[in-house]
Each structure stands twice: as C-alpha cells, then as structure tokens.
Amino acid sequence: xxxxxxxxxxxxxxxxxxxxxxxxxxxxxxxxxxxxxxxxxxxxxxxxxxxxxxxxxxxxxxxxxxxxxxxxxxxxxxxxxxxxxxxxxxxxxxxxxxxxxxxxxxxxxxxxxxxxxxxxx
Numbered sequence: 001x002x003x004x005x006x007x008x009x010x011x012x013x014x015x016x017x018x019x020x021x022x023x024x025x026x027x028x029x030x031x032x033x034x035x036x037x038x039x040x041x042x043x044x045x046x047x048x049x050x051x052x053x054x055x056x057x058x059x060x061x062x063x064x065x066x067x068x069x070x071x072x073x074x075x076x077x078x079x080x081x082x083x084x085x086x087x088x089x090x091x092x093x094x095x096x097x098x099x100x101x102x103x104x105x106x107x108x109x110x111x112x113x114x115x116x117x118x119x120x121x
Contacts, residue, residue: 023115027108034102041072041099044090051077054103059113067112070103 031038042053056068074091075084087095094100107113 019114020111023108024111026115027105030102031105031109037099038102041090041094041102045073045088048088048090049076067107069107069113072100072103074100 045053052073054070055073057071058066059069060066072091072094074094075087078085091100101118104113104118108115108118
C-alpha cells in the first residue's frame, strides 16, 4: 500500500499512481459538473431538517482497511434515543437516485477508494 505523499490528511492510496491518476481526474471533472446539483441537494437537506448535511459512514473496502466515506444525510437524528430515525423525504429521493453517494468523490480524490468502489456502497 502506498502512502499518499501530499499530506497526512489525505489518507492512504488503494491503487498505484498510474491507476489513481484517471480516478482523480474523473473525480475532479464529476465534482465540477455536479457542483450545482450538490449545492441544491445541500440546501434541500438544510431546509428540510436541522443537522449535518454530509455524514461519515464506516466502510471496509476490498483492501480490508476501514475508512470513513462521505455521504449526504438521508435520515433524521433522533435526539432522545441518540440514533438515526426515519428517512426524510429528500433522503428517500437521494437514496432512490443514488445522489447520496456523490460526496464520495472526495474520498476518491483522497485516494481512499476508486470510482468503481463507489457503486459497491
């Protein structure tokens, strides 16, 4: 496994540099193209319920190392029980259209996962 040389905060790369380059380029392109959609989704989540817009979800990819992947929040936080409650209306739409996984492009940029791993979550 290769240590990402840019920063400690960028994590570990799961691929070789030659395999990672196309993933990083595609992730940047997809983030730029979907930026307006991401902004609309963030606003919809914020207007529907209070709480974080993006959450971390634990995932164990093929290499067996646990990582925290980013996702749009699709459920309400139940403060009394301290657990996730029911899925919101916006959250249901996000899950049906798979838009809730778009923030994982940041994980691809960090080298924690590949674009093909995104469809497995």
